Amino acid sequence: MTTKILDLPVVSYVLPGNRSCAGCGIGIALRQITAALEGRMVMTVPASCLTVLGGMFPIASVNVPWVNVAFPSTAAAASGIAAGLRATGRAEEMTVLAMAGDGGTGDIGIQALSGAAERNEDFIYLCYDNEAYMNTGTQRSGLTPAGARTTTTWSGKRENPKDLPRIMEAHGVPYVASTSAAFPADVYDKVAKARGITGLRYIHMNTPCPSGWGFDPKDTVRLGKLAVDTGLVVLYEVENGVFRLTGRSASLAKSGRPRVPVSEYLATQTRFRGMKPDVIEAVQAWVDERWARYVARDAGACD
Numbered sequence: 430m431t432t433k434i435l436d437l438p439v440v441s442y443v444l445p446g447n448r449s450c451a452g453c454g455i456g457i458a459l460r461q462i463t464a465a466l467e468g469r470m471v472m473t474v475p476a477s478c479l480t481v482l483g484g485m486f487p488i489a490s491v492n493v494p495w496v497n498v499a500f501p502s503t504a505a506a507a508s509g510i511a512a513g514l515r516a517t518g519r520a521e522e523m524t525v526l527a528m529a530g531d532g533g534t535g536d537i538g539i540q541a542l543s544g545a546a547e548r549n550e551d552f553i554y555l556c557y558d559n560e561a562y563m564n565t566g567t568q569r570s571g572l573t574p575a576g577a578r579t580t581t582t583w584s585g586k587r588e589n590p591k592d593l594p595r596i597m598e599a600h601g602v603p604y605v606a607s608t609s610a611a612f613p614a615d616v617y618d619k620v621a622k623a624r625g626i627t628g629l630r631y632i633h634m635n636t637p638c639p640s641g642w643g644f645d646p647k648d649t650v651r652l653g654k655l656a657v658d659t660g661l662v663v664l665y666e667v668e669n670g671v672f673r674l675t676g677r678s679a680s681l682a683k684s685g686r687p688r689v690p691v692s693e694y695l696a697t698q699t700r701f702r703g704m705k706p707d708v709i710e711a712v713q714a715w716v717d718e719r720w721a722r723y724v725a726r727d728a729g730a731c732d
């Protein structure tokens with residue numbers, strides 16, 4: 430299914446006015462995520478910018494059932510809610526959506542998530558990856574990219590980020606996808622597809638963050654698209670072990686067009702200011718190597 434942007438439903442479960450920063454990628458995507466599930470859902474959410482966006486009763490900005498849970502337990506709480514719905518015969522009525530940031534997923538919540546994936550629990554887990562612990566003022570996470578300055582990596586992070594979708598794939602779950610908040614239709618299609626699958630479905634969503642990355646809020650979508658054009662962020666899905674590139678990444682691979690150099694993307698954000706040429710080169714080499722593997726997988730040339 431490929432939905433065109435103009436055909437996206439206009440219904441919104443995210444009400445006007447919330448406490449996220451201007452230009453926050455989470456808000457853009459959450460409209461599509463909730464619309465794809467037609468609001469028939471229960472969310473589990475740990476401490477994060479998403480909790481702030483959701484807000485507090487009675488002035489919550491999101492019009493769907495939502496449970497705030499302790500930081501490491503997003504997937505455990507979702508497992509429990511899914512079991513409760515099954516036990517009461519209501520599992521068909523709604524989808525359980527666990528949604529957390531990169532820190533809450535790749536570092537602090539990975540134990541509960543890995544356990545739930547191994548048991549193939551019946552819920553969607555969506556990690557919105559804004560590439561640091563943003564809600565507490567931008568500390569590095571295991572998914573922060575190399576070179577990025579955070580309050581705990583003053584001279585730039587040294588390590589490349591964990592490949593979380595690959596880690597989830599290794600659990601053998603039925604659906605893993607990588608998307609970006611800059612592509613609302615891609616987000617919508619992947620969540621809609623995941624909705625129709627039983628078992629643990631993992632969606633990883635690159636989510637530009639103007640405040641933590643250091644760019645103008647008007648550029649959220651532009652930068653999210655640029656990241657895909659460099660190959661730093663790749664749109665794909667793995668359905669029952671079968672990999673395919675999707676959307677803009679698929680057309681980029683097919684066209685044979687050169688990707689945008691990573692240096693162009695890095696230059697758009699203050700978090701990468703002062704990055705040394707050899708570090709930029711290393712990141713470019715890392716991206717090139719990964720891109721070659723994605724293209725080969727898409728062609729069925731490797732696992």
Ligand SMILES: Cc1ncc(C[n+]2csc(CCOP(=O)(O)OP(=O)(O)O)c2C)c(N)n1
Binds near residue numbers: 529532559562564565
């Ligand atoms: C057990 C626990 N440790 C630390 C915190 C403090 N804390 C709240 S939000 C947050 C950052 C979460 O980062 P991430 O999951 O990436 O989401 P983001 O804030 O970037 O949206 C931290 C460290 C907490 N609430 N609970």
Ligand code: SF4
Binds near residue numbers: 448453454564641
């Ligand atoms: S810090 Fe970033 S992710 Fe958090 S609300 Fe602001 S723009 Fe969104």
Ligand SMILES: [Mg+2]
Binds near residue numbers: 559
């Ligand atoms: Mg984060």
